Amino acid sequence: GAVVSQHPSWVICKSGTSVKIECRSLDFQATTMFWYRQFPKQSLMLMATSNEGSKATYEQGVEKDKFLINHASLTLSTLTVTSAHPEDSSFYICSSTGSYTFGSGTRLTVV
Amino acid sequence: SQQGEEDPQALSIQEGENATMNCSYKTSINNLQWYRQNSGRGLVHLILIRSNEREKHSGRLRVTLDTSKKSSSLLITASRAADTASYFCATVQGGKLIFGQGTELSVKP
Numbered sequence A: 001g002a003v004v005s006q007h008p009s010w011v012i013c014k015s016g017t018s019v020k021i022e023c024r025s026l027d028f029q030a031t032t033m034f035w036y037r038q039f040p041k042q043s044l045m046l047m048a049t050s051n052e053g054s055k056a057t058y059e060q061g062v063e064k065d066k067f068l069i070n071h072a073s074l075t076l077s078t079l080t081v082t083s084a085h086p087e088d089s090s091f092y093i094c095s096s097t098g099s100y101t102f103g104s105g106t107r108l109t110v111v
Numbered sequence B: 001s002q003q004g005e006e007d008p009q010a011l012s013i014q015e016g017e018n019a020t021m022n023c024s025y026k027t028s029i030n031n032l033q034w035y036r037q038n039s040g041r042g043l044v045h046l047i048l049i050r051s052n053e054r055e056k057h058s059g060r061l062r063v064t065l066d067t068s069k070k071s072s073s074l075l076i077t078a079s080r081a082a083d084t085a086s087y088f089c090a091t092v093q094g095g096k097l098i099f100g101q102g103t104e105l106s107v108k109p
Helices: none
Strands: A004-007 A010-013 A019-025 A032-038 A045-051 A054-058 A067-073 A076-081 A090-096 A106-110 B005-007 B010-014 B019-024 B031-037 B043-050 B055-058 B061-066 B071-076 B085-093 B096-099 B103-108
Touching (some): A019 A090, A045 A067, B005 B085, B010 B019, B031 B061, B043 B055, B043 B071
Parallel strands (some): B010 B103
Antiparallel strands (some): A045 A054, B061 B071
16 A cells, blocks of 8 residues: 655754655655644644645645745655754654555654 | 544543544535544554445444534444554545544553
8 A cells, every 4th residue: 555654753953953854655656745743642733735846835824934845756745844943843744645644753852 | 723623532441342532523525534643653544434424334443424413433342452542533624634633542451
């Protein structure tokens, strides 16, 4: 079946640095990907939809300059958290839009 | 918020008992899905029920859908400690997969 590979699974970074999270569709082509953020004990909140070859669509309240999304190929979508701060610490997870397949998630801790 | 509501928010039961979780949503749907998430892990797709279906089974899972009430339920029968996880319903709204608040299920051995 469809597999989405997400890396890294966890990352600790210093405040002010940027972190890139990758999601790859391994055996299918994903023209769009959903990116979610999940705080402890809460549900998944959709942040944005990445579109291959065009700009991502961001949800209301999500800073597009802070959460840079790139979908340069049919198999790779990336989320870069720029100038990360402790409040950005969260669980980030991607999903292909067609197959309802999720990556394993990335635990980001900003110290 | 576009998110639906789930209840209960937390449920603690003994192994062997049945667990029922409910989900309500706000818009018209083509289908509703249930997912499972173990602590700090990714999501596992459990079951999809279409809007023209009223009930669907998969192993120990039974899902119902009432489109007139915009609600769905997930029943896990003969629960096991390994069923301990968070369970979320999700619907597609405007092409986006939107999740409910989730139910945290704890099954005690």
